[in-house]
Amino acid sequence: MDLKFEVSGRISRPVSEVFEAVVNPEKLSGYFTTGGAKGRLETGATVTWDFHDFPGAFPVHVVEVEKDKRIILKWGANDPGAPQSYDTTVTMRFEPTDDGRTIVTIAEEGWRETPAGLKSSYGNCMGWSQMLCAMKAYVEHGINLREGMYK
Numbered sequence: 219m220d221l222k223f224e225v226s227g228r229i230s231r232p233v234s235e236v237f238e239a240v241v242n243p244e245k246l247s248g249y250f251t252t253g254g255a256k257g258r259l260e261t262g263a264t265v266t267w268d269f270h271d272f273p274g275a276f277p278v279h280v281v282e283v284e285k286d287k288r289i290i291l292k293w294g295a296n297d298p299g300a301p302q303s304y305d306t307t308v309t310m311r312f313e314p315t316d317d318g319r320t321i322v323t324i325a326e327e328g329w330r331e332t333p334a335g336l337k338s339s340y341g342n343c344m345g346w347s348q349m350l351c352a353m354k355a356y357v358e359h360g361i362n363l364r365e366g367m368y369k
Contacts, residue, residue: 219331220327221327221328221329221330221331221335221336221339222325222326222327222328222329222339223325223326223327223339223342223343223346224323224324224325225323225324225325225343225346225347225350226321226322226323226324226350227321227322227350227351227353227354228315228319228320228321228322228354229319229320229322229353229354229357230318230319230358231318231319231320231357231358232314232318232320233286233312233313233314233320234286235320235357236312236320236322236353236357237285237286237287237312237320239353239356239357240259240289240310240353241258241259241260241283241289242258243255243256243257243258243265245356246267248356248362249352249353249355249356249357249362249363249364250349250352250353250364251267251268251269252268252269252270252271252364252367253267253268253269253270253275254267254268254275255267255268256275259280259289259291260280260283261280261281261282261283262280263279263280264277264278264279264280265277265278265280266278270367276293276294277293277294278291278292278293279291279292279293279305281307286312287311287312288309288310288311288312289308289309289310290307290308290309290310291307291308291309291310292305292306292307292308293305293306293308294306295328295329295330295335296334296338296341296342297329297330297332297334297335297338298334299333299334299335300330300332300334300335304328304330305328306326306327306328306329306342307326307327307328308324308325308326308346309324309325309326310322310323310324311323311324311325322350322353324346324349324350326339326342326343326346348363348364351363352364
């Protein structure tokens with residue numbers, strides 16, 4: 219069984235605005251990375267993300283950025299039982315709708331088929347779903363849903 223998932227949601231803003239809310243570390247820190255993001259998402263870059271629920275900034279490797287269309291990232295799998303560390307792959311897609319909204323789809327894959335890998339995949343699925351909800355509130359209304367949620 220492949221441990222992978224895909225979540226999606228609609229944001230009532232144009233693709234360029236939604237895309238910028240992800241690649242811009244200041245904006246991403248405003249609704250998602252509760253401990254802050256450092257570095258703009260650009261192909262080949264390694265940036266850091268920090269979360270209060272997983273303290274300590276960790277590296278995010280930017281594999282590919284196609285402006286207003288797609289972002290591919292690699293980051294460490296949270297699989298403490300694995301004999302060696304490994305990465306999962308996150309793919310974000312941004313699609314415009316006919317009414318000016320944006321469909322954001324986030325997929326992640328690559329966990330090992332272990333109990334810890336399965337648990338980590340479920341945790342990340344929850345996290346990316348929360349990210350979509352938080353992004354919608356932030357981009358559409360300027361509200362940070364995650365403020366104080368993990369402190």
